[in-house]
Amino acid sequence: MSKIPQILREDEQQILAEWMRDMSSAEKRSDLINADDLRQQCDRFLRLLQQATQSGQLAEITGEPYALVRDFLSELSDSRARRGFTPTETAKFVFSLKKPVFARLRVRESGNADELFAAIQTTSELIDKLGLFTTEISQKSREAIISRHQQDMLELSTPVVKLWEGILALPLIGTLDSARTQVVMETLLQKVVDTGSAVAIIDITGVPTVDTLVAQHLMKTVTAARLMGADCIISGIRPQIAQTIVHLGVGLGDITTKATLADAFLVALERTGSSVRSSIAESNGKPRT
Amino acid sequence: MERIPILQMGEFLLVTIQVDMHDRLALALQDDLTNKIVSAGARGVLIDISSLEIVDSFIGRMLANIAAMSRVLDAATVVVGMKPAVAITLVELGLSLPGVRTALNVEKGMDLLRAAGGRAGGPAKH
Numbered sequence: 001m002s003k004i005p006q007i008l009r010e011d012e013q014q015i016l017a018e019w020m021r022d023m024s025s026a027e028k029r030s031d032l033i034n035a036d037d038l039r040q041q042c043d044r045f046l047r048l049l050q051q052a053t054q055s056g057q058l059a060e061i062t063g064e065p066y067a068l069v070r071d072f073l074s075e076l077s078d079s080r081a082r083r084g085f086t087p088t089e090t091a092k093f094v095f096s097l098k099k100p101v102f103a104r105l106r107v108r109e110s111g112n113a114d115e116l117f118a119a120i121q122t123t124s125e126l127i128d129k130l131g132l133f134t135t136e137i138s139q140k141s142r143e144a145i146i147s148r149h150q151q152d153m154l155e156l157s158t159p160v161v162k163l164w165e166g167i168l169a170l171p172l173i174g175t176l177d178s179a180r181t182q183v184v185m186e187t188l189l190q191k192v193v194d195t196g197s198a199v200a201i202i203d204i205t206g207v208p209t210v211d212t213l214v215a216q217h218l219m220k221t222v223t224a225a226r227l228m229g230a231d232c233i234i235s236g237i238r239p240q241i242a243q244t245i246v247h248l249g250v251g252l253g254d255i256t257t258k259a260t261l262a263d264a265f266l267v268a269l270e271r272t273g274s275s276v277r278s279s280i281a282e283s284n285g286k287p288r289t
Numbered sequence: 290m291e292r293i294p295i296l297q298m299g300e301f302l303l304v305t306i307q308v309d310m311h312d313r314l315a316l317a318l319q320d321d322l323t324n325k326i327v328s329a330g331a332r333g334v335l336i337d338i339s340s341l342e343i344v345d346s347f348i349g350r351m352l353a354n355i356a357a358m359s360r361v362l363d364a365a366t367v368v369v370g371m372k373p374a375v376a377i378t379l380v381e382l383g384l385s386l387p388g389v390r391t392a393l394n395v396e397k398g399m400d401l402l403r404a405a406g407g408r409a410g411g412p413a414k415h
Contacts, residue, residue, distance in 0.1 A: 186373060186377070189376055190373050193372070196394065220381075223385045224373070226385075227371050227376040227379055227380070227385070228371045228373065228391060229370075229371070229393040229398075230393065
């Protein structure tokens with residue numbers, strides 16, 4: 001039976017004092033966290049660790065005894081990240097516990113080199129795992145932030161605008177992937193229902209590349225809109241994209257395509273039975289209809 | 290057994306699907322509708338699916354079949370009021386209902402039928 005749980009329990013105050021004393025200024029970062037808070041964190045961490053080790057489980061930190069320690073570390077990692085600690089600094093904070101614990105082990109096991117070595121190895125592995133756990137947590141929370149931003153961009157980047165009574169425009173900007181096409185399709189179709197529009201113009205001026213997948217996504221959107229009774233026009237096809245489409249052999253079927261949004265708008269007006277007239281050309285200056 | 294009512298409006302037939310379609314209901318509708326087209330000498334059929342929330346491949350194919358049968362019987366078919374979710378599902382299922390005319394609502398659908406007029410069964414709009 002390892003002496004580690006016993007040492008942690010009996011020498012808790014001593015370890016804490018040494019830990020606080022020996023922590024280097026780089027680990028303390030007193031510009032980011034004040035001494036009282038730091039002491040509280042150390043104290044709580046030590047106490048939870050002590051409780052967890054009483055189970056005798058020292059090799060794994062994924063089990064039930066370490067649930068509270070893991071919760072504490074997640075919270076610590078989160079709060080430190082918010083204060084401006086780097087993940088390395090947070091991990092170093094956990095690693096710095098090794099030194100005082102090793103010192104205590106040395107005192108206790110002074111006569112027995114084998115025991116001492118085994119105890120140091122076990123402790124070292126345990127603390128390494130805890131330290132790495134904080135890194136993992138900060139990585140996860142960063143990933144969560146990234147995916148939230150992606151979601152935000154997804155919503156921001158698919159505006160459906162009403163150009164005229166019965167005419168919608170959907171200016172697409174950025175690369176089209178499956179997830180985005182799904183959002184585009186849903187927003188467009190919902191808007192078609194809401195506004196009762198008969199024509200929708202999909203403008204792909206801002207789409208950098210059109211490959212077979214993007215073309216297929218566009219076709220799906222157009223087909224779905226047609227099923228609901230709305231016509232789609234694709235506009236904003238740049239010369240290079242026209243070349244790519246033909247070279248790839250992507251057929252856009254019988255979808256109406258126009259080079260510019262303006263051309264597409266004229267076609268859409270025609271289909272809805274309106275037209276644009278210049279008021280300057282006519283002497284009586286009738287407003288456009 | 291419940292049936293979907295088929296209403297006659299002049300030379301057009303109006304089918305409003307107000308309940309979720311199941312397979313037998315769809316088959317019954319196909320039967321009734323073809324009979325009614327012949328007996329009434331209808332020149333256009335308008336199918337309103339604005340209350341239809343759920344479609345599967347079978348119902349999708351039934352819609353395409355009904356449209357094709359009406360065409361054989363010389364009546365134009367317009368499907369109106371498809372919900373976005375239904376449209377996306379049909380597209381994902383690969384059922385783009387070629388040859389079926391579509392419109393946003395009953396009013397526009399009727400306009401389309403009237404415009405098709407005597408040329409019932411002509412090529413689909415597009």
